[in-house]
Amino acid sequence: MGRPREFPEGEPAAVLLLHGSVCRCCCLSLPYSEAGTEEDCSELIDADRFPHRRAGKVNIHVLMALAAFASAFMGNPLEGGMLLAMFNLAHIAEEYFTSRSVIDVRELKENYPDFALVLDVDDNALPNFSDLAYGRVPVHDVQVGSFILVGAGESVPVDCEVFQGSATITIEHLTGEVKPVEAKVGDRIPSGARNLDGRIIVKATKTWKESTLSRIVQLTEEAQLNKPKLQRWLDEFGEYYSKVVVVLSVAVAVIGPFLFKWPFISTSACRGSVYRALGLMVAASPCALAVAPLAYATAISSCARKGILLKGGHVLDALASCRTIAFDKTGTLTTGGLMFKALEPIYGHKTGENESKIACCDPTCEKEALAVAAAMEKGTTHPIGRAVVDHCEGKDLPRVSVESFEYFPGRGLTATLNSIEPGIRTGKPLKASLGSIEFITSFCKSEDESRKIIEAVSASSYGRDLVHAALSVNKKITLIHLEDRPRLGVSDVIVELIDQAKLRVIMLTGDHESSAWRVANAVGIKEVYCGLKPEDKLNHVKNISRDTGGGLIMVGEGINDAPALAAATVGIVLAQRASATAVAVADVLLLGDNISGVPFCISKSRHTTSLVKQNVVLALTSIFIASLPSVLGFLPLWLTVLLHEGGTLLVCLNSIRALNDPSWSLKQDFLHMLGKLKSRIDSWRESNTNLSTIEAAHL
Numbered sequence: 041m042g043r044p045r046e047f048p049e050g051e052p053a054a055v056l057l058l059h060g061s062v063c064r065c066c067c068l069s070l071p072y073s074e075a076g077t078e079e080d081c082s083e084l085i086d087a088d089r090f091p092h093r094r095a096g097k098v099n100i101h102v103l104m105a106l107a108a109f110a111s112a113f114m115g116n117p118l119e120g121g122m123l124l125a126m127f128n129l130a131h132i133a134e135e136y137f138t139s140r141s142v143i144d145v146r147e148l149k150e151n152y153p154d155f156a157l158v159l160d161v162d163d164n165a166l167p168n169f170s171d172l173a174y175g176r177v178p179v180h181d182v183q184v185g186s187f188i189l190v191g192a193g194e195s196v197p198v199d200c201e202v203f204q205g206s207a208t209i210t211i212e213h214l215t216g217e218v219k220p221v222e223a224k225v226g227d228r229i230p231s232g233a234r235n236l237d238g239r240i241i242v243k244a245t246k247t248w249k250e251s252t253l254s255r256i257v258q259l260t261e262e263a264q265l266n267k268p269k270l271q272r273w274l275d276e277f278g279e280y281y282s283k284v285v286v287v288l289s290v291a292v293a294v295i296g297p298f299l300f301k302w303p304f305i306s307t308s309a310c311r312g313s314v315y316r317a318l319g320l321m322v323a324a325s326p327c328a329l330a331v332a333p334l335a336y337a338t339a340i341s342s343c344a345r346k347g348i349l350l351k352g353g354h355v356l357d358a359l360a361s362c363r364t365i366a367f368d369k370t371g372t373l374t375t376g377g378l379m380f381k382a383l384e385p386i387y388g389h390k391t392g393e394n395e396s397k398i399a400c401c402d403p404t405c406e407k408e409a410l411a412v413a414a415a416m417e418k419g420t421t422h423p424i425g426r427a428v429v430d431h432c433e434g435k436d437l438p439r440v441s442v443e444s445f446e447y448f449p450g451r452g453l454t455a456t457l458n459s460i461e462p463g464i465r466t467g468k469p470l471k472a473s474l475g476s477i478e479f480i481t482s483f484c485k486s487e488d489e490s491r492k493i494i495e496a497v498s499a500s501s502y503g504r505d506l507v508h509a510a511l512s513v514n515k516k517i518t519l520i521h522l523e524d525r526p527r528l529g530v531s532d533v534i535v536e537l538i539d540q541a542k543l544r545v546i547m548l549t550g551d552h553e554s555s556a557w558r559v560a561n562a563v564g565i566k567e568v569y570c571g572l573k574p575e576d577k578l579n580h581v582k583n584i585s586r587d588t589g590g591g592l593i594m595v596g597e598g599i600n601d602a603p604a605l606a607a608a609t610v611g612i613v614l615a616q617r618a619s620a621t622a623v624a625v626a627d628v629l630l631l632g633d634n635i636s637g638v639p640f641c642i643s644k645s646r647h648t649t650s651l652v653k654q655n656v657v658l659a660l661t662s663i664f665i666a667s668l669p670s671v672l673g674f675l676p677l678w679l680t681v682l683l684h685e686g687g688t689l690l691v692c693l694n695s696i697r698a699l700n701d702p703s704w705s706l707k708q709d710f711l712h713m714l715g716k717l718k719s720r721i722d723s724w725r726e727s728n729t730n731l732s733t734i735e736a737a738h739l
Contacts, residue, residue, distance in 0.1 A: 105124075122678040152179070152195075152232075152253070153179055153194065153195045153196075153197045154178070154179060155176040155177060155178060155179060155197075156176075156177050156178075156179050156182050156186075156188050156197040156198070157174045157175075157176060157177075157188060157189040157190075157191075158174060158175055158176075158177040158182060158186050158187065158188055159172065159173065159174045159186075159187040159188065159189060159241065160173040160174060160175060161187055172189060174189055179197045179198065179248050180248045180249075182197060182198050182244055182247065182248060183244065183247065184244050184245065184246060184247060185243065185244060186243070186244045187203060187241055187242070187243055187244075188200065188241070188242050188243075188244060189239070189240075189241055190207070190235050190239070190240050190241075190242055191235065191239050192207070192235055192236065192237050192238060192239065193234070193235065193236075194234070194235050195231075195232055195233065195234050195235070196209075196229050196230070196231055196232065196233045196234075196235065196242065197231060197248070198231045198244050198245075198246055198247065198248050198251045199228070199229070199230055199231050199244070199245050199246040199250070199251040199252055200228070200229055200231075200242035200243055200244050200245055200246075201226065201227070201228050201229070201242060201243050201245055202223050202224060202225050202226060202227045202228075202229065202240055202241075202242055203225065203240075203241045203242055203243045204225065204240065204241040205225075205238060205239055205240035205241055206222065206223060206224045206225070206238055206240065207222075207223050207235045207236070207237060207238030207239065207240045208220045208221070208222055208223070208235075208236045208237050208238065209221060209222075209223045209229060209233045209234060209235055209236060210233065210234050210236060211230060211232070211233045211234075220236055223240065228245070229242065230251070230252035230253065230631075231246075231248070231251035231252050231253040231254065232252065232253035232256075252615075252631070255623075256349060256631070259349050259351060259629070267333075267352075267353060267354070268333065268336055268352070268353035268354045268356065268357050269354060269357060270332075270333060270357070270652060270656075271333035271336065271353065274329055274330070274332060274333060274656075277329075278326045278329060278330060281326050281329070282325075282326060285320070285321060285324045285325070285326075286321065288320060288324075289317040289318070289320045289321040289324075290317065292313060292316055292317040292320055292671060293313045293314050293316075293317035294313070296313030296316060296317075297313050302316065302673075310673065311673040315673075315677070316670060316671050316672075316673055318677060319667075319670030319671065319675060319677055319680045320667055320670055320671050322666075322670070322677065322680050322681055322684055323663065323666035323667040323670045323680045323683065323684050324663050324666075324667045325684060326659075326663075327684070327685075327688045328655075328658065328659035328662050328663065328684075328687045328688045328690075328691050329656070329659045329660070329663075331655070331659075331688060331691050331692055331695070332652060332655035332656050332658075332659050332691055333353070333652060333655075334655070334691070334692060334695035335648050335651040335652045335655060335694070335695040335697075335698045336353035336356060336648060336652065337353070337695075338648075338695050338696060338698035338699055339353075339356055339644055339645075339647075339648040339698040340352075340353060340356075341699070342644065342698055342699050342700075343640075343641065343644060346632075346637070346640070347630065347631040347632040347634075347637070348628065348629070348630055348631070348632075348637050348640065348641060349615075349628065349629040349631065350627070350628055350641075351626075351627050351628070355610060355627045355628060355645075356644070356645040356648045356649065357645070357649060358591060358609050358610045358627070358645075359591075359593065359610050359628075359641060359642055359645035359646075360642075360645040360646045360648075360649045361590060361591045361609070362543070362590060362591035362592060362593045362609055362610060362642070363542075363543060363544060363588065363589070363590035363591065363592075364543060364544040364545075364546065364584055364585070364588055364590065364591075364592045364593070365537060365543045365544070365545055365546070365592070365593040365594075365595065365638075365642075366546045366547070366548050366580070366581065366584070366592060366593070366594050366595070366604070366608070367545070367546070367547050367548070367565070367595045367596075368547075368548060368549060368577075368594075368595065368596035368597065368598065368601050369547055369549035369551055369555075369556060369559055370423050370507075370524065370549065370550075370551065370598070371423060371597045371598060371614070371617055372595055372596055372597055372614060372635070373526060373527060373530055373547070373559055373563055373565075373635075374524045374525060374526050374527060374559055375524070375525050375526075375527055378423045378424055378426070378427035378507060378522040378523065378524050379427060379522060379523045380427050380428060380430070380431035380520075380521075380522055381502070381506055381521040381522055381523050382502060382521045383406050383409055383410065383518055383519070383520060383521070384500060384501065384502060384518065384519040384521060385405060385406075385409075385516070385517075385518050385519075386493070386496040386497060386500065386517055386518065386519050387492065387493050387496045387516070387517040388515045388516040388517055389405060389516050389518075405516075405518075407435075407436075407437050407438055408438055408513070409511055409513070409518040409520075410428075410431070410432050410435070410437055411432070411437040411438045411439070411440045412440055412457065412472055412474075412511065412513055413428045413432075413474060413511050413520065414428055414429050414432035414437065414440075415440035415442050415455075415457075416442065416445070416453060416455050416472065416474050417429050417474070423524075424507070424509050424520075424522060427522050428520065440457060441457065441458040442455050442456070442457055442458075443455070443456040443457065443458050443469065444456045448475070448479065449573070449574055449599075449600055450550050450572075450573040450574050450600050451475050451476060451478070451479040451573065452473060452474055452475015452476060452479040452480070452509075453473070453474055453475060454471070454472065454473045454474075455471075455472045455473075455474075456469050456470070456471060456472075457469060457470040457471075457472055457513070470513060470514050471513075471514070472511070472512065472513045472514075473511075473512045474509060474510070474511050474512075475509060475510065476509065476510070476550075476552065476571075477493070477494065477497055477508075477510050477552065478571070479510075480493065480510040480512050480517060481493050481494065483512070493517060496517075497510075497519065500519060500521075502519075502521050506521045506522060506523060506555070507521070507522045507523065507524045507551065507555045508520060508521050508522065508552075508555075509522070524555070524559065526559055526562050526563050527635055529635070529636060530563050530635055531562070531563050531564055532636075533635055533636055533638060533639055534563050534564045534565060535564060536639045537638070537639055537642070538564070540639070540643075540704040541639060541642050541643070541704065543593075543642070544567070544588070545565055545566075545567070546565065546567040546568070546569065546584070547559075547560050547565050547567070547568045547569065547570075548569050548572055548577045548580055548581075548594075548604065549568070549569070549570050549572060550570075550571065550572050550573065550574075550577075550600065551570055551571070552570060552571060553568075553570045553571065555570075556568050556570035557570075573600075574600040574601075574602075574603050574604070575603065577600070577601065577603065577604040578603040578604050578607055580604075581594055581604045581607045581608050582607055585607075585608075585609065591608075591609030591610065592608050592609050592610075593608060593609065593610045593611075593612060593638075593642070594607075594608035594610070594611050594612070595612045595613075595614075595635075595638060596611075596612075596613060596618075596622060597613050597614045597617045597618040597622055598618075598622065599621050599622060601613075601622055602621040602622050602624075602625050605622055605625050605626050606625040610627045610628065611625055611626040611627050611628070612626060612627070612628040612629075612630065612638060612641065613626040613628070613629055613630065614630050614633050614635070615629040615630060615631050615633070616631070616632075616633035617633065628641055640701075640702070643702040643703065643704055644698075644702045646702070646704075647698065647702035647703070648698050651694060651695060651697060651698055654694055655691045655694055655695060658687065658690055658691050658694060659687060659688075659691055661687075662683065662684070662686065662687020662688075662690065662691075663684075663687065665683060665687075666680055666683035666684050666687065
């Protein structure tokens, strides 16, 4: 069942049931644990650790038992038996609907492999299928760089990269994507992915603690403990409310005979005040209110099944309050997979004694520039750096010796080169810098030189629509042109956010103006802030939130987005590409690397908050409808119980609606319902027609 949970102070009920459901022992809204049953709950309860279960605490079980006993004592044993039977049947139904609406952590832990088959590899030797000597290593002890054998039907133990072989895998439990995918050499696979066929050797890229499945389980457990504001308020309110109900019930029993001339004990002509008081205690019990926040748990489960992780129910409230959404560009609105387009010498290049700002006739110049850029960007995770390194793979380039680096976040990097072979053959170290045009020109010694470089960039034969970076080596500046394509379907996402969600959509990017507007125009964003450093993005997020009112959602994935993600009301990251820092500060993780999850989250949050409000209204209404007739003596106890439990079941059923795909309006809900009804009618007619045709053929 896993290691024992550590319970946070002030939340003693964290050990009981999956959050949003109800502890049947105390009728409070509580989180689940791995125990997950009432029997486990009663074993774990003690008066010191769980003060709400101290001796003398009146709960729904005590009230029902008292009501049944009193009913039998007053000569109605059949009514008392019916009361208890309906109470238990109603709770069985509630638990069934609750279990349908939540995702148990055990579902994720079923994908835990206990051991990994780690290959025994000699130093400097590479594994292969012809020599598969391996040992069983506990998954928690697998080290980064270990080679692991994964056979058909087995789960991948840690995040890894395919080293040898190919296989068909499924990651449905992680992203909700049912369709199997082909994994081949070089592909990255998350932990928990199941190998459907084939046999592969993978190389561990993360330890178990840092791997995807472990993070999902950890975040899910944290989400179960992070109660939204309304749920915390209901928990506090429920405690005082229960005391008020008990006091009112005692008052009805004691004062009723004096004020309304009711008999103390029921007679054939009139129900007694004790009977009415018991009815009030049963009818006004806060069970329906306690399950009102169940919609939060249901929504979190619905998102998790689609590969969207929310760090608690409070995130849904925050999302619903936001009126502005900001997107990073590279890797978020675009694929992030930049493709190398061309090199263009623009400044400082010479042919003999003549200097040209447009072209360079030295045949080694382009190779030197590529070699320097690849050496400086080796091992990088930045999209521009990856594109340059990928383009240079397999090419016959000069060998570059790099002595030192200095990185400037959001701007570029500098390096000292010892030599470039063949090419410049002097033994003097060379200074190289790679980054934005502004970064390169910041090293110019005069404004005139800076102005000439900017003019040369403006006169580029490739125009201003491509993504570009500049490389400077010994005052020779070369422009690197790259293509960056918008993600598939991102235009539809922006249209939905503007037209349906009614959000203000903006772009915050560190790229230059022409590149930013090229992508913005392609996807339909009208408000763009470009050339931003990480601290600039942070200031924009703070200022926009302050000036416009309401919350702001920040969507990004890079380490340079982390400050803005942390400052935003809600931070959303594309987890497959996101840096560890971005994942740590984000509130929502999109595991499927699909930006369509953004409008889904927002719509789901609004739908959920609406359901919770409906639940509170339903709960209070059911309490009022059951309580008033009970006090007036119109209802027998068994019917009071039926109304009380019916209200609780109604709240549970309403909460389950959060499992459905959300819509932006009631009109859409109605049209969707009509569409489903029409399709069923058409299917029924078609089946009847086919049946009639078959019968006619037999005749």
